[in-house]
Every structure is written in structure tokens, then in C-alpha cells.
Amino acid sequence: MGVLSNNDGCVIALSNELKATGTTMGTPAFEIQHLVRQGRIHLLSSNYELYGDMSQRVQSVLEEFSPGVEPYSIDEMFVRFGGFTPNQMLEHARQLHDLVRQYTGIPVCVGVAPTRTLAKFANRAAKKIPAYRGVCVLKADSAETKALLQRFELGDLWAPAGGWSSALPCWASAPAGTLPKPTPSESAGSSASRSSALPWSCAA
Incomplete structure (x- = not known):
């Protein structure tokens, strides 16, 4: 479909x-x-009125878990979490994943990490690797994260990355692990809490 x-x-x-x-x-x-x-x-055919309504329903569920819900697009949102250990975070993310499906009927994937970029990458892993069962929690410098970064290309991380392909084809096709690390000033504001990216699609 x-x-x-x-x-x-x-x-x-x-x-x-x-x-x-x-x-x-x-x-x-x-x-x-x-x-x-x-x-x-x-x-x-597209039905944007329906998509907007479903997006709002998903957001309402997410807001039960955190007041820090930041819509990124009609089918993706970031959610701020704080105060959880990694094990607690995985359980929390799994509950969020299951309740969105239960209350809206929409299948979602959840990626959790200290920054938005890494959370979006974790979401990609949750979607593409069946072993995660739709939920992936990553630490910034863990062996798991480093191994996963070599499995995906930079163009997989952000929708605008398609524009990089024509200007910087060597970057767009390079492993995500080659992405330069941000300076402390660039990462400030998102590294203090975990962000969870939840793309969903009616066609998924």
C-alpha cells in the first residue's frame, strides 16, 4: 500500500x-x-485532515508521559524524558510504544537517546531491526551505538539529508559513525535529557 x-x-x-x-x-x-x-x-490519495487528527491523537497520548512534547512534523515528535536509569527508560519507552498503539491503532517506533539526532537514529534502528521490537534506547558512546552507526548512512538520519546527496554525495553515503561530534556548545540543551522520536505513518 x-x-x-x-x-x-x-x-x-x-x-x-x-x-x-x-x-x-x-x-x-x-x-x-x-x-x-x-x-x-x-x-x-492523501487525506491531510485525517492525518492531522491522528497526529493530535498520538500527541495527546505522549503528553500523558511527558509535558515536553515537541512536534517535528505531522508524523514525528520528540518527547523529553528525565530522571530515568537506562533500564527504567526502556520500560517507560516500551509502555509508551504499546499505549500509542492501543489508544490510536497506529504502529509507532520509539528511539531514545541523550540528543535529538541520536534519538532519531535510535528510532531508525528500532524501525529497521526486528530484534528491537519497535523500541531502541541508546547511550551516546556505548559499543552498541558505535556498532549501529556503522550500519546506516548519514542520509538515513534526517529527511533534509536528501539535499546533501547532490551537494555532498560522499557524506550522504558515508556511515553515520563518521558524523563529526558536536562541540559542548552545540550539544547543550538536549544532552541533559533524553529525547524520543516517534515517526508513524498510516501506510506503515
């Missing part, structure tokens, strides 16, 4: 089954119409 952009021009959200056909984000809809005719996939 896939969701199309305005005027049904291109694919903007994909299920795992659609990805398996080789379809990627931004694929023009006309290029995969043969799959629709064959009954192999379904393409749906």
Missing part, C-alpha cells in the same frame, strides 16, 4: 510490501500503475 502526494502525483508513504517491489519515496504514480492493475498494490 502507498499514499500519494497532492494531485496523486508521486508516492510519499510506503508499506513494507510496496517497498519490496522496488518502489521508493517520490516514485511517480504512473510508473507503478501496472502493479495496481495487477492487483499487487493499492494506492491511496
